Amino acid sequence: MAGPRRSREPARRLDCHERALRLLSVQPRSRRELRDRLLRAGFEPEEVETELARLEEVGLVDDERFARALA
Template identity: 60%
Template sequence: MPGRIGSTPAHVPPDAGGGDLEPDPVEIAREMALRRLEMRDYSRAELAAYLVRRGAEPEVVDQVLTRLESVGLVDDARFARSWVDSRRRTKQLSQRALAQELRAKKVDAEVIESALARDDEVDGEGERQLALQACRARASRVHGLEHEVAFRRLAGALARKGFETSTVVSVVTQVLEELGGGREGNDDF
């Protein structure tokens, strides 16, 4: 198949140099993986999917990724911890949302559980504080809206971050009370 890793490039004549110029598919896949890893950490499954999309054979991908794991360049546990730290800091996501993202990246369930257990926001109060912080950050956007509209918008934002319904209701109610000066049902924040 033309263009696949391991096929003779179109610009190299088949008889040039006695046939020893056939590119090594393992070396090509390794170089692609290393270039990808220069940007950020990736899970093994993400790199495998990338290499297969780029034309590497599954056996070659497995060989390359096994070698990269053995030298510590691919490490799903490190990737998961880094992902949790980054997404917590930048997106203020809940434990549930973080787990869902890592599952989508095909990280093993035990690795996900371990990464989330190391997270300093893991307890219920930590989640509530994170939700409160996220809600307060968005509160200025609902200033002047009717109470129900403001509630819906803030609740929707927190729900998309994966927070539990009870946490969402409690936090949004608290923030709207803070905005309204403690007056329940204030239509003009």
């Protein structure tokens, strides 16, 4: 008898989070650049937007700070 079926959703979200953190660890990125990279990696738009909001909330994605650093 098979065990209960688990949703892949939490694991997929973690994958998106890990990919975003990996991208940010290489260099600072704008929200748009990070969004584009995650979408190209195959993550769903809704999933990407949720992750970007999470990263903005904790201060890891901040376009204003990013722009000041480039100025």
